[in-house]
Amino acid sequence: MKSRLERARKMNEAMKTLIDKEPSEVQQKLTQIERVREKLLIENKDLQEELKLREDSLFDQDDELEKRNAELAKLKRTLEQLKSELEENKAELSKVKTQDAGSYSSKLSAQIADNEKLREELSEKVRGLGGRSECISAYLVDVQLKAFFAYILRNGVSSK
Structure with a gap:
């Protein structure tokens, strides 16, 4: 107030x-x-x-x-x-x-x-x-050699 x-x-x-x-x-x-x-x-x-x-x-x-x-x-x-x-x-x-x-x-x-x-x-x-396997092995080696020589005869030998 x-x-x-x-x-x-x-x-x-x-x-x-x-x-x-x-x-x-x-x-x-x-x-x-x-x-x-x-x-x-x-x-x-x-x-x-x-x-x-x-x-x-x-x-x-x-x-x-x-x-x-x-x-x-x-x-x-x-x-x-x-x-x-x-x-x-x-x-x-x-x-x-x-x-x-x-x-x-x-x-x-x-x-x-x-x-x-x-x-x-x-x-x-x-x-x-038995013995047949030896014959088969010899036959396979012979076939492989023949194939190898045939290849060489066809293509010839190249000397590198």
Whole structure:
């Protein structure tokens, strides 16, 4: 309450001093005050427009960031899904390799057994042929020599 009374007294004193001064001086001061007020209003308007533009820009940037974050979250989920699929595929591949290794091992063992059986049969047949193999070997050597000489006769001997 006291502060209100004091303010009212000060206002009254200011009004008295204004009234006591010359009217031209008061008019001049009022004109100056009005000019300053107009300048301040124009500045305020410009600042408010600039503030509005900045707010709009910030909202646009915020929207863009939200979109990017949503895209990043989507890509992250996709990446996680791909990682889990990759891990599953690795596990399946390891399982298949283990199964195939056992399968290949048994197939290889069977093939080796077949080869041993064929070798034994071949050895028996070669033993059964006995002397015939020597005759066949001599015959093959003779055929090879004849083919060699025929080649030389056809193409001639070249000295290199």
